[in-house]
Amino acid sequence: MSDAKSRLKEFHQKISDDLQRSVDFWIKYSHDEEHGGFINCVGADGKVYDDTKYSWFQSRQVYTYASILRTAPDVVKDKAKMLKAAESGAEFLMNKVKNSDTSRCYFMTTRDGRPIKYQNSIFTETFYTMAMLELYEVTKKDIYQKEGIAMLDKIIYWAQVDDTELGNTPLAGHTPSSFLAVPMVLLHLCQLPLPAEKKKELKNVEEKCVKEILSHIQREGSVILEYVSPDGKELPNSFGRHLNPGHAIECGWFLLQYAISTGDKELQKTAIEKFIVNPFKGAWDEKYGGLFHMLDVDGFSPTPLGWDMKLWWPHTEVLIGFMLAWKTTQDSQFLEKFQQVFDYCHDHFVDKENGDWFGYLNRRGEVTHSFKGGPWKGCFHAIRYQIICRGILHEAISNQ
Amino acid sequence: MSDAKSRLKEFHQKISDDLQRSVDFWIKYSHDEEHGGFINCVGADGKVYDDTKYSWFQSRQVYTYASILRTAPDVVKDKAKMLKAAESGAEFLMNKVKNSDTSRCYFMTTRDGRPIKYQNSIFTETFYTMAMLELYEVTKKDIYQKEGIAMLDKIIYWAQVDDTELGNTPLAGHTPSSFLAVPMVLLHLCQLPLPAEKKKELKNVEEKCVKEILSHIQREGSVILEYVSPDGKELPNSFGRHLNPGHAIECGWFLLQYAISTGDKELQKTAIEKFIVNPFKGAWDEKYGGLFHMLDVDGFSPTPLGWDMKLWWPHTEVLIGFMLAWKTTQDSQFLEKFQQVFDYCHDHFVDKENGDWFGYLNRRGEVTHSFKGGPWKGCFHAIRYQIICRGILHEAISNQ
Numbered sequence: 001m002s003d004a005k006s007r008l009k010e011f012h013q014k015i016s017d018d019l020q021r022s023v024d025f026w027i028k029y030s031h032d033e034e035h036g037g038f039i040n041c042v043g044a045d046g047k048v049y050d051d052t053k054y055s056w057f058q059s060r061q062v063y064t065y066a067s068i069l070r071t072a073p074d075v076v077k078d079k080a081k082m083l084k085a086a087e088s089g090a091e092f093l094m095n096k097v098k099n100s101d102t103s104r105c106y107f108m109t110t111r112d113g114r115p116i117k118y119q120n121s122i123f124t125e126t127f128y129t130m131a132m133l134e135l136y137e138v139t140k141k142d143i144y145q146k147e148g149i150a151m152l153d154k155i156i157y158w159a160q161v162d163d164t165e166l167g168n169t170p171l172a173g174h175t176p177s178s179f180l181a182v183p184m185v186l187l188h189l190c191q192l193p194l195p196a197e198k199k200k201e202l203k204n205v206e207e208k209c210v211k212e213i214l215s216h217i218q219r220e221g222s223v224i225l226e227y228v229s230p231d232g233k234e235l236p237n238s239f240g241r242h243l244n245p246g247h248a249i250e251c252g253w254f255l256l257q258y259a260i261s262t263g264d265k266e267l268q269k270t271a272i273e274k275f276i277v278n279p280f281k282g283a284w285d286e287k288y289g290g291l292f293h294m295l296d297v298d299g300f301s302p303t304p305l306g307w308d309m310k311l312w313w314p315h316t317e318v319l320i321g322f323m324l325a326w327k328t329t330q331d332s333q334f335l336e337k338f339q340q341v342f343d344y345c346h347d348h349f350v351d352k353e354n355g356d357w358f359g360y361l362n363r364r365g366e367v368t369h370s371f372k373g374g375p376w377k378g379c380f381h382a383i384r385y386q387i388i389c390r391g392i393l394h395e396a397i398s399n400q
Numbered sequence: 401m402s403d404a405k406s407r408l409k410e411f412h413q414k415i416s417d418d419l420q421r422s423v424d425f426w427i428k429y430s431h432d433e434e435h436g437g438f439i440n441c442v443g444a445d446g447k448v449y450d451d452t453k454y455s456w457f458q459s460r461q462v463y464t465y466a467s468i469l470r471t472a473p474d475v476v477k478d479k480a481k482m483l484k485a486a487e488s489g490a491e492f493l494m495n496k497v498k499n500s501d502t503s504r505c506y507f508m509t510t511r512d513g514r515p516i517k518y519q520n521s522i523f524t525e526t527f528y529t530m531a532m533l534e535l536y537e538v539t540k541k542d543i544y545q546k547e548g549i550a551m552l553d554k555i556i557y558w559a560q561v562d563d564t565e566l567g568n569t570p571l572a573g574h575t576p577s578s579f580l581a582v583p584m585v586l587l588h589l590c591q592l593p594l595p596a597e598k599k600k601e602l603k604n605v606e607e608k609c610v611k612e613i614l615s616h617i618q619r620e621g622s623v624i625l626e627y628v629s630p631d632g633k634e635l636p637n638s639f640g641r642h643l644n645p646g647h648a649i650e651c652g653w654f655l656l657q658y659a660i661s662t663g664d665k666e667l668q669k670t671a672i673e674k675f676i677v678n679p680f681k682g683a684w685d686e687k688y689g690g691l692f693h694m695l696d697v698d699g700f701s702p703t704p705l706g707w708d709m710k711l712w713w714p715h716t717e718v719l720i721g722f723m724l725a726w727k728t729t730q731d732s733q734f735l736e737k738f739q740q741v742f743d744y745c746h747d748h749f750v751d752k753e754n755g756d757w758f759g760y761l762n763r764r765g766e767v768t769h770s771f772k773g774g775p776w777k778g779c780f781h782a783i784r785y786q787i788i789c790r791g792i793l794h795e796a797i798s799n800q
Contacts, residue, residue: 041637041638041703043700043701049637049638049696049700049701050637050638050639051636051637052637052638052639106571108573109573110573113573114571114572114573115571115572115573116571116573116574116575117571171506171514171515171516171517172514172515173508173509173510173513173514173515173516174516236451237450237451237452238441238449238450238452239450239452296449300443300449300771301443301449301769301770301771302769303441303769303771303774303775303776304705305704305705305706305709305760306705306706306709307768307769308762308768309705309706360705362708362762362763363762363768368707368708368763369701369702369703369707370701371700371701371703374703375703376703
């Protein structure tokens with residue numbers, strides 16, 4: 001076996017073991033047998049420390065389970081159990097999380113599904129759509145596809161036509177802006193499995209998203225700004241200088257997937273260079289390793305607490321980004337970068353004892369938040385990376 | 401000179417120097433000569449990195465300037481300039497920050513005073529009241545007292561009668577709670593200089609605040625929980641277990657001031673033991689020094705980013721708390737504790753080069769955010785501590 005092949009096999013094996021531990025963790029500790037859906041807030045050892053339900057992670061766990069069943073069923077010991085949990089999550093989402101009068105989704109509910117609060121954004125609804133469309137793929141039950149498409153249509157309206165229904169009533173000093181996360185998640189939704197006719201209808205929506213995404217490339221192509229003006233100019237103040245490297249890189253691989261699907265070579269290059277390589281270079285901490293969470297493009301001190309922390313999710317995005325860049329270009333520099341991030345993650349984030357990843361490290365790479373599930377972390381990012389990268393590695397190994 | 405007296409003189413000198421540097425910093429870098437009020441976001445070197453105005457700090461700087469002019473005028477090189485800046489801030493507050501139709505204050509405005517957003521809480525209005533009442537004390541201009549009292553009456557209504565006007569429309573899963581910060585700031589407002597007749601009228605309000613504050617003492621007197629039920633019981637989940645040591649201690653010295661003013665010895669003891677000593681003990685980091693920002697009473701991992709950081713303001717609160725406890729009891733243990741925190745602060749927060757304090761350190765005590773002014777930090781906490789503690793030390797030295 002060549003050195004190159006054995007290296008790929010080593011990645012594949014380590015990621016498979018990591019995936020197995022992640023899946024086992026969530027199956028064991030997070031199912032709410034009493035009220036349906038999932039318990040989100042679980043410690044490193046699986047202990048529940050809060051029973052509030054966070055809808056992002058109700059949806060994301062449904063999506064993740066469906067995605068595992070569709071693309072990595074070999075790691076599932078009890079498929080019926082996993083499917084049942086995913087459908088229980090979908091029931092909870094349809095009956096408790098979605099307000100059927102408005103189609104808006106609650107951001108938080110009590111364990112038994114009484115609403116606590118909304119967010120003024122499209123993200124809870126985005127994850128709802130992902131859950132429904134992916135669950136349709138494994139069940140082929142029309143209700144899920146119908147729910148997913150109906151919500152997607154609402155999101156397109158809120159993102160590209162009028163967002164008044166999200167509860168945003170701008171005051172006189174409001175600065176209109178394009179927030180990278182919005183066209184990014186909408187482009188991703190359009191890339192999910194959908195009927196051919198719907199896909200065709202979405203072509204314009206996708207093109208509009210791509211145009212908006214590209215307007216975030218600033219300073220002669222060297223940076224991706226998180227907020228720009230609606231006509232693609234830099235905005236003043238911290239807000240206008242804000243860098244969110246994880247978002248830029250996640251957007252990069254969404255854009256790369258789109259560019260692969262359309263065969264647009266120039267856009268593939270832009271996605272890789274501008275959205276993956278540059279933000280990675282700009283955010284990698286040369287002193288302690290890992291990616292900074294947030295930065296200011298002019299080097300001012302960012303104001304949010306924890307800007308210098310190392311969070312798990314940007315690392316999963318960059319692993320997917322480099323793996324997909326390598327697959328697309330076969331340029332070994334991307335496999336080297338993948339290795340660099342992979343080693344950091346295995347040394348710092350992966351919990352080999354209890355399964356799944358720690359989410360929050362300080363700048364030095366020490367775990368500061370020991371839980372596996374919380375308001376902003378759950379069954380999603382680590383597994384999405386494991387499934388995608390394992391799939392690409394499997395194919396590469398098979399073809400060699 | 402006795403050792404005890406020379407120690408007090410050393411504190412006094414160091415604090416006076418620190419105060420002088422703080423005052424010089426804000427005078428030099430933060431006045432908005434063009435639009436009135438203050439520039440909030442300034443770097444360690446005084447460089448403006450954002451011109452958004454944060455109303456908490458528009459008000460707090462007016463309060464601080466008036467407070468300096470009233471109680472520490474010797475550190476002001478140009479009193480007319482400082483007073484003019486304070487009055488310019490008050491104009492900005494009355495004309496731009498307060499919505500005169502509703503008496504609600506905007507949380508953020510543009511530099512020229514166009515509103516950006518509200519908070520759904522009473523805090524912006526609280527600092528508005530503090531600014532007006534303190535500025536009245538140095539100017540004796542009726543408009544400020546009138547503004548301060550009118551806003552105080554609104555706050556009493558929102559805090560103790562009905563908060564619907566704050567924009568809170570609870571959903572079905574909302575958990576009603578008492579948030580310690582609310583009775584705490586209201587008690588503090590009632591303690592500000594006010595006409596005797598108004599003071600009398602506020603007696604009931606104060607007693608109601610004290611009762612609500614005391615309901616936060618939980619677990620047989622060992623902890624102060626940030627949120628309890630309206631009838632003073634523990635609440636479930638992370639929310640119910642949340643400890644905010646800085647708030648508890650700040651509340652402690654507000655309560656101690658109140659107990660001194662009413663001559664209530666038992667309440668003085670409660671304020672010192674339950675609200676200052678216990679939260680300090682529970683939050684002091686034995687490994688690296690400094691107070692943790694947030695904790696979970698059962699030792700679960702807190703979920704907010706930066707829970708383990710060392711922030712400047714809880715340290716200023718505990719310095720005031722121990723100094724006031726020492727003044728009240730003459731028990732030297734409080735001066736020892738004061739020394740412990742004072743040394744930490746002088747080694748870590750005080751910027752002897754540029755003036756004022758750094759605001760944000762990681763757990764190890766390294767500066768992570770270099771600015772002096774930002775959305776949540778400005779001309780207030782360090783100077784409030786410097787003025788109060790310097791005043792107490794001055795009195796103690798004079799009496800010895």
